[in-house]
Amino acid sequence: MRPLLHPSLVNGRFGDPALFVETLHQRSALLFDMGDLTPLSARDLLRVSHAFISHTHIDHFIGFDALLRLAVGREKRVTMVGPAGFAARIYHKLQGYEWDLVDRYDADLVFDVSELYAPARARRTRFRFKNAFRREQEEELGISNAIVAEESGIRVEAAILDHHGPCLGFAVAEPAHANVWKNRVDERGLPTGQWLQALKRAVIEGKPGDHPIMLADGSTEALGALRDLVTITQGQKIAYVTDxxxxxxxxxxxxxxxxxxxxxxxxxxxxxxxxxxxxxxxxxxxxxxxxxxxxxxxxxxxxxxxxxxxxxxxxxxxxxxxxxxxx
Ligand SMILES: [Zn+2]
Ligand SMILES: [Zn+2]
Structure with a gap:
């Protein structure tokens, strides 16, 4: 199975921190930190759907303006995750510009900003171009298992680490893959078909042995009796830790x-x-x-x-x- 995630350091090992992670099969990309982003093409920068920021020292965050400049006037949503105080930093960056002409545009640019201020607590704030980037929809979020973002099965976990102040470390993991042993299905005299998808999902989700699986003929069998038809391969995992x-x-x-x-x-x-x-x-x-x-x-x-x-x-x-x- 080819890995889904393709990471690259935007500025090499000496330059400003920024890790660009392309996801195979998807147009979107992830960014970990936003130091100088000028080496990224406009096309790549516009693919960024999620940005995870360790902390807001300037060498990790100056690139936000590059993304903002390019995305203004386009229909786009970016989910951003950072440490305590993060939303206020973004707010002040955004309010450093005048937005009096927003009515002339139809497209909206949305930043959904979450700050992880305690291990299982986050606060989300929305900033929208069409609303001149005022604070909107502030809400508290409960975080379970340290998961700060999840999309198309790709999960990002965060840990609050200590630098001069709080600094987030991240780990991104692609979903586990389940493969069906076709020969074992045949040996059991079972037909192939859609029900195998449900079986794979149940195994990946770690459902209990008595979880019922509906077979092709409409009868059900316990997951425990079918589990050996499937093997699980863990997905690729990339961790990013700095400062x-x-x-x-x-x-x-x-x-x-x-x-x-x-x-x-x-x-x-x-x-x-x-x-x-x-x-x-x-x-x-x-x-x-x-x-x-x-x-x-x-x-x-x-x-x-x-x-x-x-x-x-x-x-x-x-x-x-x-x-x-x-x-
Ligand atoms: Zn730092
Ligand atoms: Zn640094």
């Missing part, structure tokens, strides 16, 4: 969030030898990033957000991460 202090709490939260990910994008602002400075600035070293990736059991680690002081030393930085990861 975090090296603390035991952060380490534990990142390991939980990124557990078993196929790829972990993780900041490595400082080289191993500059551990003290990393601590002062509430960032990770290459060694810390590699150790966390190893503890989370990820398949691949992609370090980024290298400080410009290491320009020309990318190989050294990668080696330091790799040696902690493979230790």
């Amino acid at each position: 975090v202090a090296d603390t035991p709490n952060n380490r534990a939260a990142i390991v939980k969030l990124a557990q078993g990910a196929d790829t972990l994008f993780i900041e490595s602002r400082f080289a191993a030898a500059d551990r003290e400075q990393a601590q002062q600035r509430a960032h990770l070293t290459t060694t810390a990033a590699g150790e966390i990736a190893r503890a989370a059991g990820v398949r691949k680690v992609e370090p980024f957000h290298f400080s410009p002081r290491y320009a020309g030393e990318e190989e050294r930085m990668l080696k330091e991460v790799a040696s902690a990861f493979h230790k």
Whole structure:
């Protein structure tokens, strides 16, 4: 099964943080952080349906204006998720412009902004172009299992981490795939057909063994007796973590969030030898990033957000991460 999610760092390992994630079969794309977005084409930027912002330091958020400039006057909705205080930042950015001509447009641009201000609590605010981006529809949301967004089976989880203030880490996972063993269906003398879709769904959703499945002839059988007709393949998972202090709490939260990910994008602002400075600035070293990736059991680690002081030393930085990861 080809992976659905195709991530790329918009500005490489040294530039402003921004991870563009294309989803195969879908026109939409996800963004994790919005540093400088100028390398993205207008076409790609307009595909962004969801943007997840770790925190609003300028190197992670300056690109919002690029998206705004391009999307104004078009029919578009963008779901945005950020930490406590996020909606106010967006409001002030939007109110930095004059919107007196909005009546001349038919198309509406909508930002649905959620701020995760406590582990299971979020507040959503809507800002609409046609309403001159005033605050609308503020409402409280209950968050279960850390899931801050879900669409077409693709789920995004968030964890509140600690930088200078709260900073969100994210993990995006595609849905699990269920495959039917055609030979086993035949051996049981069962016909193929639509009922197998219901069977696959029930297995993916983890329904109990006594859950009834309706067969092609209208009779029902318990899920437990049919489960061996289907195998489950876990979907691809990508985690994105940046701007975090090296603390035991952060380490534990990142390991939980990124557990078993196929790829972990993780900041490595400082080289191993500059551990003290990393601590002062509430960032990770290459060694810390590699150790966390190893503890989370990820398949691949992609370090980024290298400080410009290491320009020309990318190989050294990668080696330091790799040696902690493979230790
Ligand atoms: Zn920061
Ligand atoms: Zn940063």
